Amino acid sequence: xxxxRTGVYVxxxxxxxxxxxxxxxxxxxxxxxxxxxSQGMINxxxxxxxYSLGISSQNSRKGYNxxxxxxxxxxxxKEIEGTQDNxxxxxxxxxxxxxxxxxxxxxxxxxLDEDLNYFAEDLKQEGKLPPDEPAILPPLPILTAPKPxxxxxxxxxxxxxxxxxxxxxxxxxRDKDSELMPPPGSHKKEFPVPVDTDQPIDPNEPxxxxxxxxxxxxxxxxxxxxxxxxxWFHYACVGLTPETRFKGKWYCPTCSPQFRS
Numbered sequence: 711x712x713x714x715r716t717g718v719y720v721x722x723x724x725x726x727x728x729x730x731x732x733x734x735x736x737x738x739x740x741x742x743x744x745x746x747x748s749q750g751m752i753n754x755x756x757x758x759x760x761y762s763l764g765i766s767s768q769n770s771r772k773g774y775n776x777x778x779x780x781x782x783x784x785x786x787x788k789e790i791e792g793t794q795d796n797x798x799x800x801x802x803x804x805x806x807x808x809x810x811x812x813x814x815x816x817x818x819x820x821x822l823d824e825d826l827n828y829f830a831e832d833l834k835q836e837g838k839l840p841p842d843e844p845a846i847l848p849p850l851p852i853l854t855a856p857k858p859x860x861x862x863x864x865x866x867x868x869x870x871x872x873x874x875x876x877x878x879x880x881x882x883x884r885d886k887d888s889e890l891m892p893p894p895g896s897h898k899k900e901f902p903v904p905v906d907t908d909q910p911i912d913p914n915e916p917x918x919x920x921x922x923x924x925x926x927x928x929x930x931x932x933x934x935x936x937x938x939x940x941x942w943f944h945y946a947c948v949g950l951t952p953e954t955r956f957k958g959k960w961y962c963p964t965c966s967p968q969f970r971s
Contacts, residue, residue, distance in 0.1 A: 719825045727818055737811045744800045744807070748949055751797035755790050762786050794949070798963055801949040805921045918942040920963060932962040939964025 762783050834840070915924050919940045928945045939962040945951060948962070961969050 719829050723822060723825050726821055730814065730818055733814060734811060737807050737814070741804050741807050741811075744804045748797045748800040748804070751793050751800070752949060752951070755793050755797070758786055758790050758793075762790070795966070797949040801947060802920050802963060805947050809921070919944050919947050921947050930960060932965055933959035934961055934965040934969070937962060937965050 765783055917924055917940075918929070919942065921944065922940075923944070925942065926944070928950075929942045930945065930948070930950060931942050932939060943962055959969075
């Protein structure tokens with residue numbers, strides 16, 4: 711009887727999962743398109759920034775401060791800000807789509823686990839499976855990053871490499887391409903630090919960023935002390951790279967409208 715019902719479980723699950731490949735393909739294709747668009751905007755911003763710095767540096771060396779150049783630089787600055795906002799919106803949309811894909815896969819895995827449990831119970835009732843035999847293998851331990859610190863000090867950041875732009879000046883040398891460095895004495899890499907795999911996941915581990923995930927990789931702090939958007943943000947989630955250069959303060963997508971002049 712249990713063997714006969716196996717076909718029912720299989721048929722039901724195959725029908726349930728039949729649309730999964732197409733749905734995942736659609737989400738991933740959209741993410742790729744958004745990534746290409748946002749990367750193009752980031753590259754455009756990088757070139758515009760270099761051009762703007764070149765004008766300022768050239769005028770400074772010549773002791774010339776032309777009004778036309780000032781107007782042009784200000785116009786370019788506003789264009790850069792607009793492009794950054796658009797790129798940030800695209801990156802936020804990518805994160806949301808990625809979460810949709812994750813939830814979609816997770817729901818199918820849970821359904822498969824349920825069907826396996828039902829089938830195992832049928833086998834146990836017919837004596838074809840020991841009563842204490844688990845229906846499915848236990849889940850593998852998940853590597854997690856150590857709990858980040860919430861305190862903001864001179865380098866009061868979550869774990870791994872993090873940067874608060876209030877503590878950093880913009881490099882104005884036109885051809886200098888120095889990387890953003892971690893706090894002195896810190897040489898951590900740009901991926902989560904694994905911990906003991908036997909350690910259970912801490913349900914109280916703080917979450918950050920627009921993606922509502924734990925601390926990992928390079929992150930930047932919002933300069934709004936009362937930030938409600940996530941406080942710290944992963945570079946990739948807000949369209950930043952370690953080569954990105956900023957002047958002054960940086961605000962997250964939630965806080966930026968409050969401080970936009």
